[in-house]
Amino acid sequence: MPATTPTDREVVAARLLAGSIKRSYNPVVDLDWDAPLVEGRYFLPPTVLSLYGTPMWESMSEGQRIELSRQEAANILSVGTWFENILLQALLRDLLHRDPTSLQTRYTLTEMGDECRHMTMFARTIAAMGAKPFQLRPHQAVVANLLSKTFRGTMLWVAALIGEEIFDATQRRVQNDPQLQPMMSRVMRIHVTEEARHIRFAREGVRSRVAQTHPIEKAWVGTVQGIGGLLLQRLFTNPAIYERTGLDVREARRQALANPHFRENQRRGFDGLAAFLQENGLMRAPSRAMWRRSGFL
Numbered sequence: 001m002p003a004t005t006p007t008d009r010e011v012v013a014a015r016l017l018a019g020s021i022k023r024s025y026n027p028v029v030d031l032d033w034d035a036p037l038v039e040g041r042y043f044l045p046p047t048v049l050s051l052y053g054t055p056m057w058e059s060m061s062e063g064q065r066i067e068l069s070r071q072e073a074a075n076i077l078s079v080g081t082w083f084e085n086i087l088l089q090a091l092l093r094d095l096l097h098r099d100p101t102s103l104q105t106r107y108t109l110t111e112m113g114d115e116c117r118h119m120t121m122f123a124r125t126i127a128a129m130g131a132k133p134f135q136l137r138p139h140q141a142v143v144a145n146l147l148s149k150t151f152r153g154t155m156l157w158v159a160a161l162i163g164e165e166i167f168d169a170t171q172r173r174v175q176n177d178p179q180l181q182p183m184m185s186r187v188m189r190i191h192v193t194e195e196a197r198h199i200r201f202a203r204e205g206v207r208s209r210v211a212q213t214h215p216i217e218k219a220w221v222g223t224v225q226g227i228g229g230l231l232l233q234r235l236f237t238n239p240a241i242y243e244r245t246g247l248d249v250r251e252a253r254r255q256a257l258a259n260p261h262f263r264e265n266q267r268r269g270f271d272g273l274a275a276f277l278q279e280n281g282l283m284r285a286p287s288r289a290m291w292r293r294s295g296f297l
């Protein structure tokens with residue numbers, strides 16, 4: 001693959017800016033927040049729920065299954081908000097060193113605007129679902145704030161991809177599922193459209209950085225990025241989900257972590273990104289081991 005030069009980055013930014021003008025959303029007006037929920041529909045399709053197909057799932061009533069989908073959806077939207085917050089912090093810090101007149105800066109600011117609207121959309125969705133947001137514990141908030149400070153250079157774009165691509169791949173797959181609440185489909189479609197540009201920008205960011213980066217930085221990023229897998233697995237099986245659904249928390253989490261359907265979903269979500277990291281020399285043995293251990297490989 002030919003190395004991306006800084007000029008290419010400007011060309012990509014110009015294209016993404018044009019795309020943003022053509023197709024962007026304002027969820028405050030583009031979604032009907034007053035529409036009632038549809039009785040009997042899921043907030044995430046059953047097949048992507050962490051307990052789908054387990055003995056515990058088989059023993060649950062339809063109502064409990066839908067409640068689990070509400071809590072898992074509220075959890076994912078909360079995690080999405082935290083990730084976007086961390087990304088915004090890191091991008092803003094990065095911009096301090098950039099040429100404010102460049103197209104890359106202009107696109108970064110456009111992306112930040114998208115993320116602000118996504119955070120608003122996620123919060124309103126949680127409320128409209130009749131759920132409560134999940135909160136970071138104080139020590140987790142300290143880690144989140146520290147994390148944003150470590151996301152620089154190649155790491156910034158790899159972290160952005162870990163935060164965006166896995167969610168995105170799953171949303172693309174399930175956004176038109178007929179079992180979904182119509183509001184959830186609409187939220188996913190808006191998010192998928194705008195995230196496609198963010199992912200393109202982050203992937204180009206990785207490619208251009210890798211072409212210029214010192215081998216030590218590349219080795220470091222390739223070695224530690226797998227921590228993302230361990231973190232995601234923990235967040236996806238947050239005990240509070242099962243507690244709010246009224247399930248035996250320890251048993252539910254145990255069955256979710258051992259659930260082959262759930263692992264298959266994780267693998268499908270990570271597939272494209274794993275190949276991309278591999279192609280760019282950013283998947284070293286320790287990271288591969290962490291992604292495997294957390295069920296994404």
Ligand SMILES: [Fe+2]
Pocket residue numbers: 084114115118191195
């Ligand atoms: Fe987003």
Ligand SMILES: [Fe+2]
Pocket residue numbers: 115164194195198
């Ligand atoms: Fe994004």
